[in-house]
Amino acid sequence: IGVTGSKGKTTTATLTAHLLKAWRADTILAGNMRISALAQLPLIGPDTPVILELSSFVLEGLGAAGLSPAIAAITNIYPDHLDRYGTMEAYIAAKAEIGRHQNNHNTIVLTDTDDALVRLAPAMPGLRVWTGVHAPRVPTEGSVWWDTDVLYAMLQGGTVAIAQRTDVQLAGTHNLANIATAVALALRAGMPHTAIAPALRAFTGVEHRQEVVTTHDGHTFVNDTAATMPDAAVAALTSLPQPIIWIAGGADKKLSFECLAATAATHAQQIVLLQGTATALLHDALVRHGAGDRIIGTFDSFEAGIRAAHALPLRPATIALSPGCASFGMFRNEFHRGEEFRRIVSQIIAEAG
Known part of the structure; x- marks a missing residue:
């Protein structure tokens, strides 16, 4: 099969x-x-x-x-x-x-x-x-x-x-x-x-695909690193619980971000962008669709981006890593990106006691 x-x-x-x-x-x-x-x-x-x-x-x-x-x-x-x-x-x-x-x-x-x-x-x-x-x-x-x-x-x-x-x-x-x-x-x-x-x-899903990592301090952390294309990120934004703090961006695969940006404008309350060859294109699409004021920054450190998302006062909220882009540059592959997301989230929670 x-x-x-x-x-x-x-x-x-x-x-x-x-x-x-x-x-x-x-x-x-x-x-x-x-x-x-x-x-x-x-x-x-x-x-x-x-x-x-x-x-x-x-x-x-x-x-x-x-x-x-x-x-x-x-x-x-x-x-x-x-x-x-x-x-x-x-x-x-x-x-x-x-x-x-x-x-x-x-x-x-x-x-x-x-x-x-x-x-x-x-x-x-x-x-x-x-x-x-x-x-x-x-x-x-x-x-x-x-x-x-x-x-x-x-x-x-x-x-x-x-x-x-x-x-x-x-x-x-x-x-x-x-x-x-x-x-x-x-x-x-x-x-x-x-x-x-x-x-x-008995089937609960697959890791790295809208995977709920944990809930802490009013935030539910969701690892959707396998969303390496815009349409996959659209599926996450339209199915995850609102409000959403969205972590996105990465490497370019020559795809359009117009539909994703339009969806983010109505489904993402705050947006954290990760540096990558596609991120400027995604940023500009978000601005065109009226979501520019929701972007809190573009981060060249994955950990800094996640910590910035967690520091936002919006609670309760879903913090969703659903990049809509490939992972090359900052990570070995999308699975490495998801594993790092889990590790950093665990570290943040451990520091909070």
Whole structure:
């Protein structure tokens, strides 16, 4: 099972593995979340369920070899990595490799509210399974969708209730879409639909993705360092509890900040910017959208930025690291950035006694 997408691929892949492990304890998760697939080989047998999170970079290599997973999903397509690909067309083509080399016995899971995926679908020879936060326009066998607070699936030609919204611990509409995709993948892998809801209740999320680190002195610290693109930061700002003190900025991936700045203007009460090659562009976009007076400064020290956020009198509040940018320059990668956020927050709390 392979999972890709601009946003949500780690959460979707991890949740798929979590669901399948409740049914098949030998399930393996590996790929782009820093778990080597090669290192897992001794644990993999001929029928072991294996879930791989696949980046566009890895998919380029699979495409060159004419390979696609037997069961695959693309969570969504948003502008990303344009510093590498140059155009959206080239980026989408790399993502499409996950299903381009399937046959008609394979399965591709797509979201029918994503126009890019709808356009890609005819090039995918596998069985198309549509998912989403609303009923698909054309439900197919295995489709999974939310209707109000109930998760449904089309199984053997009929509609079956799979789970309730109260079974879900994740916040945000984007995570409801991730859940629908993960459930569709688990069902296609053979998991009984009656086993989904109990397993879903036990899933609390993935580190570095809207991860609540702690609450202290009226501040809830949220580590969303994996939001390395503007649209991911939009998802955080629109789903986290208000008011929000937002920590953002970093390295440039040649992406537009207009939508993110407009969202911040209505969802972020105070803004702390981190120095990076994209930060001046983000700053100017925030000013254009009327949020310039909420920027308390641009910091070349990560720790100084976090301490400045904590020193603000706004309480209760969510202090959210959701950068909307890559981490290169100040950190080794986005995970290093998230680990440093946790360390600094722990230090601040320890100093407070």
